[in-house]
Amino acid sequence: MAKTELNTKQKTEIDDRSSLKGxxxxxxxxGIFIIVTWVSVYYLFVDRF
Amino acid sequence: xxxxxxxRIWLIFGTSCLVIFLTVIGVSAFYLxxxxxxxxxxxxxxxxxxxxxxxxxxxHKVDGKDWEYELVFVASTFSxxxxxxxxxxxxxxxxxxxxxxxIHGFEVAGTNIxxxxxPGYISEYTTTFNKAGEYLIVCxxxxxxxxxxxxSKIEVVK
Numbered sequence: 001m002a003k004t005e006l007n008t009k010q011k012t013e014i015d016d017r018s019s020l021k022g023x024x025x026x027x028x029x030x031g032i033f034i035i036v037t038w039v040s041v042y043y044l045f046v047d048r049f
Numbered sequence: 050x051x052x053x054x055x056x057r058i059w060l061i062f063g064t065s066c067l068v069i070f071l072t073v074i075g076v077s078a079f080y081l082x083x084x085x086x087x088x089x090x091x092x093x094x095x096x097x098x099x100x101x102x103x104x105x106x107x108x109h110k111v112d113g114k115d116w117e118y119e120l121v122f123v124a125s126t127f128s129x130x131x132x133x134x135x136x137x138x139x140x141x142x143x144x145x146x147x148x149x150x151x152i153h154g155f156e157v158a159g160t161n162i163x164x165x166x167x168p169g170y171i172s173e174y175t176t177t178f179n180k181a182g183e184y185l186i187v188c189x190x191x192x193x194x195x196x197x198x199x200x201s202k203i204e205v206v207k
Contacts, residue, residue, distance in 0.1 A: 020055040027059040031066065038070065048161045049176045 086164035086172040094168040097123060097149050106130040108142075115141075116175055120203075122146040122186075124153040124166050127195030129186060133202045136178050143175045154189030157203060165190060178205045 052060075077083045097103045102121045109119050120142050123130045136142060146155050148166040155172065156163045164172040188199040 018053075020053055024055040024059055028062070031059075031062060035066065042073070045161060048159065049179055 086174050087167065087170045088173070090171040090173070091169055092147055092171055094147070094149055097147060102145060103147060108134055108136060114143075116143040118142045120144045122155065122201070123149060124155065124188070124199075125149040126151065126193050127188075127199040129155075129199065129201035131201065133204070135204045135206055138181050138205050138207045139177065139179055141175070141177045143173060145171060145173050147171050151192050152190050153192050153199070154187070156187050156189045158185045158187060160184060163189070178203075181205045181207060 092100060092103070102109070102119060103123050106121045106123050109121065110117065111119050118136070118140050120134065120136065122144065124146065125148065144155075144162060144164075146164065146166055147170065148168050150168060152168065153166045154164075155166050160176070162174050162176060164174060166172055182205055184203040184205065186201040186203060188196055192199065
C-alpha cells in the first residue's frame with residue numbers, strides 16, 4: 001500500500017533573495033509624482049474662490 | 050502569509066495614500082457640505098423669464114441667509130443675462146443660474162465657479178469673492194454656432 005507523505009519533515013523553500021529594490025524605487029517614484037500633482041491641484045482649488 | 054519586506058512597505062504606502070485622499074473627499078462632502086452645483090432644484094425652462102428669481106437677473110442683496118448676495122444669471126443662446134455685473138469685494142455670494150434653451154456652461158475663468166446649466170435645473174454655487182479683479186464668464190459646453198461668442202463679466206470691486 002502506498003504510504004502517505006503527510007508527515008514528512010520537508011519544508012518548502014521560499015526564495016527571498018530576489019531583490020525588489022528597483023520595484024520599490026519605481027513605486028515610490030510614481031507615488032510621489034501622484035501626491036505632488038494631487039496636492040498642487042488641491043492647493044489651486046483651496047486658493048481660488 | 051509570507052510577504053517580502055519591501056512589498057509590505059509599498060502596500061502600506063499605497064493604502065495610506067488611498068485612505069488620506071478618500072478622507073479629504075469625505076470631509077469636503079460631509080463636513081464642509083460641498084456638493085454638485087445642480088442639486089435637483091427644478092424650474093420650467095419655458096417660463097424661466099417670469100419666475101423668481103430669474104425674472105430679475107443680476108446681483109441682489111438678501112437678508113437672513115447664510116450669504117449676503119444672490120447673483121442670478123440666465124443663459125440662453127448665445128448670451129448671459131446680465132452681460133456684466135459688479136460684485137463688492139469680500140461679499141459672500143450665492144450664484145444661481147439656469148438656462149432657457151439648451152445645455153450651457155458657466156465657468157468663471159480663474160475661479161472654482163464652474164457649473165453646467167441644464168434646461169429645467171437650477172445650478173448654484175456659494176462663495177466669497179475675496180480677490181478684486183475682472184473675471185470672464187465663458188460657456189464651456191458646446192451649445193451651437195455662436196458658442197464661442199457667449200460670455201459675460203464679473204467685476205469684483207472695492
